[in-house]
Amino acid sequence: MSVLKINSLEEINAVAKEFLSLVxxxxxxxxxxxxxxxxxxxVKAVCEELGVEDTINSPTFAIVNEYHTAKDKLVYHFDFYRIEDVQEAYDFGYEDYFYSQAMCFIEWPEKIESxxxxDTVEVLFEEQTDGTRSIMIH
Structure with a gap:
């Protein structure tokens, strides 16, 4: 397990770069x-470190956003907060994303855990009492 700490938004890109080297x-x-x-x-900071030039925003309503890096690699960003049943992931063809060669960042993974x-890497975010964030990578 590795632990990263984000003390402020000003250093989030440096932490994203460290994350990429760790994983x-x-x-x-x-x-x-x-x-x-x-x-x-x-995820936005990680995408920036990967060279994504697209507008990066939350996929809450679209469920998945697709980003392209400058080196023509794909990054998928999922937000399963709004799904009611794992069947919805089957319906939109999750396999095409998860089993591609693209990086996949999945928010609310507990909705589709099964x-x-x-080889999914668990990344746990916690807010500390001083407002900093810790990121535990399993």
Whole structure:
């Protein structure tokens, strides 16, 4: 397990860069943590470090956003908060995303836990009492 700490928004991109070096060639990330803890903001910073030039925002209503890096790689960002049943993930063809060569960042993974690939990396976000964020990578 690795632990990263974000002391302020000014250093989030440096932490995102460190995250990328820690995870190596891993591709599937289950982002867990309370609403408002900074999961989407962190994914935005990671995408920026990967060279994504698209507008990066929350996929809450679309369920999945697709981003392209400058090196023509794909990044998928999922938000399963609004789904009621894992069947909805089957309906939109989650396999095409999870089993592609793209990086996948999944918010609210507990809604689809039964279909997460075995090599999914758990990333737990917690807000500390001083307002900083810790990120535990399992």
């Amino acid at each position: 190596g060639d891993k591709r599937i990330f289950a982002l867990q943590g309370a609403m408002g803890v900074g999961k989407t903001t962190f 279909i997460l690939p075995q």
